[in-house]
Amino acid sequence: MQxxxxxxxxxxxxxxxxxxxxxxxxxKEVTSSQELGKRLGISSAxxxxxxxxxxxxxxQGTGYKISFLQERLKEILNxxxxxxxxxxxxxxxxQAVVHYAGFPEKGFYIKAAFDNAPDKVGRVINDQDLxxxxxxxxxxxxxxxxxxxxxxxxxxxxxQAVSExxxxxxxxxxxxxxxxxxxxxxDVQVQNIDPVVHLQQMTYYL
Amino acid sequence: MQxxxxxxxxxxxxxxxxxxxxxxxxxKEVTSSQELGKRLGISSAxxxxxxxxxxxxxxQGTGYKISFLQERLKEILNxxxxxxxxxxxxxxxxQAVVHYAGFPEKGFYIKAAFDNAPDKVGRVINDQDLxxxxxxxxxxxxxxxxxxxxxxxxxxxxxQAVSExxxxxxxxxxxxxxxxxxxxxxDVQVQNIDPVVHLQQMTYYL
Numbered sequence: 001m002q003x004x005x006x007x008x009x010x011x012x013x014x015x016x017x018x019x020x021x022x023x024x025x026x027x028k029e030v031t032s033s034q035e036l037g038k039r040l041g042i043s044s045a046x047x048x049x050x051x052x053x054x055x056x057x058x059x060q061g062t063g064y065k066i067s068f069l070q071e072r073l074k075e076i077l078n079x080x081x082x083x084x085x086x087x088x089x090x091x092x093x094x095q096a097v098v099h100y101a102g103f104p105e106k107g108f109y110i111k112a113a114f115d116n117a118p119d120k121v122g123r124v125i126n127d128q129d130l131x132x133x134x135x136x137x138x139x140x141x142x143x144x145x146x147x148x149x150x151x152x153x154x155x156x157x158x159x160q161a162v163s164e165x166x167x168x169x170x171x172x173x174x175x176x177x178x179x180x181x182x183x184x185x186x187d188v189q190v191q192n193i194d195p196v197v198h199l200q201q202m203t204y205y206l
Numbered sequence: 207m208q209x210x211x212x213x214x215x216x217x218x219x220x221x222x223x224x225x226x227x228x229x230x231x232x233x234k235e236v237t238s239s240q241e242l243g244k245r246l247g248i249s250s251a252x253x254x255x256x257x258x259x260x261x262x263x264x265x266q267g268t269g270y271k272i273s274f275l276q277e278r279l280k281e282i283l284n285x286x287x288x289x290x291x292x293x294x295x296x297x298x299x300x301q302a303v304v305h306y307a308g309f310p311e312k313g314f315y316i317k318a319a320f321d322n323a324p325d326k327v328g329r330v331i332n333d334q335d336l337x338x339x340x341x342x343x344x345x346x347x348x349x350x351x352x353x354x355x356x357x358x359x360x361x362x363x364x365x366q367a368v369s370e371x372x373x374x375x376x377x378x379x380x381x382x383x384x385x386x387x388x389x390x391x392x393d394v395q396v397q398n399i400d401p402v403v404h405l406q407q408m409t410y411y412l
Contacts, residue, residue, distance in 0.1 A: 014406035019387065039387055078409040085405075092305045096298035097401075102385055106402045148412050149405065173408035175401060179224065179308055181245055189411050191404035195303075195381060196312045198397035199291075199355065200220035202379035203284040205395050206354050 005053045010077075012050055015040060017073050024066050032063040084111040084145055086171075088162055089153035090120055090132050093177055097151055098125055108149070112141050135165070142169035153177045163190075211259045216283075218256055221246060223279050230272050238269040290317040290351055292377070294368055295359035296326055296338050299383055303357055304331055314355070318347050341371070348375035359383045369396075
């Protein structure tokens with residue numbers, strides 16, 4: 001929590017942004033908490049309550065102006081700027097991360113990629129104008145460029161140690177693909193992506 | 207919800223399993239809700255409350271026997287069996303999915319992979335004994351093998367239509383990597399993996 005807004009509320013704002021982009025792509029200019037709720041499987045009351053943390057976004061009965069709500073949500077989430085990102089680990093998953101268009105589309109640019117495999121260091125990822133560097137250069141580049149965000153796609157055994165190096169270099173937010181809980185100072189944000197956990201959350205119902 | 211246990215509780219059980227595996231790998235045989243909570247950043251009271259939905263797992267003050275709790279959680283989540291899975295979309299991300307050791311390690315085996323790109327159909331993914339098939343074969347294979355789980359790694363434009371075909375063929379759980387909310391019958395489980403949403407959940411704090 002920060003500024004009194006629960007983490008879980010902050011966690012839903014990007015989902016609202018995604019739904020707004022979808023509604024907008026259908027040519028609409030105005031939407032409602034009912035419409036967003038229906039698309040997201042969240043109650044309209046929950047959406048109104050979440051947004052009320054940040055002031056007034058629409059009048060009862062008139063709905064939300066989509067472009068306005070998008071701008072305000074981006075402002076709240078600090079998305080009115082682009083963010084440089086470092087990637088550590090350029091295996092299959094790291095390759096997929098490098099080529100995933102969703103990152104630059106939403107303002108996240110991979111500025112540097114690191115891997116310690118001798119056959120990878122120095123290799124250039126053609127279409128991305130990105131060369132793979134040795135982790136020895138990591139701290140220097142992060143500090144020099146003032147980068148705050150890292151994507152961690154290294155094997156499980158390396159994840160804790162690499163994340164500590166990242167934090168030492170100044171990283172404040174880590175998107176962690178290694179299936180392990182990282183232990184880092186409380187001022188460092190960590191989000192875990194573990195597809196197995198998601199599968200296991202569904203098998204209960206099968 | 208099902209059987210009276212809230213979805214959010216079910217969602218935490220795989221995370222507990224992951225923490226138990228970690229504690230076990232350190233040579234321990236017994237743990238406590240305090241120890242698990244500390245590792246996961248969840249209160250011990252929450253953990254005890256979550257587990258209480260499923261009966262007694264340990265006595266106050268004596269902790270949990272790790273192997274017993276693991277077995278029970280696997281049983282609850284239907285993980286005491288292996289699950290065949292189909293993969294749709296074999297781009298960079300699909301490749302990463304195919305090679306991700308975490309899936310078979312936890313009992314999820316990719317039985318068939320589909321892609322409609324002419325240069326991919328018929329190609330064999332060497333080390334996995336898996337050939338890429340045309341989506342025309344999808345329905346037949348899913349029905350024949352009785353597969354219930356699909357991993358969706360197709361472009362955003364194709365995701366809704368492909369997911370509908372999957373459901374028509376008998377799929378009941380979809381791990382969706384396309385950054386879009388799928389609209390499917392309520393008896394179909396969907397879990398979304400959208401790394402951009404995770405990044406956007408952290409920029410608020412930067």
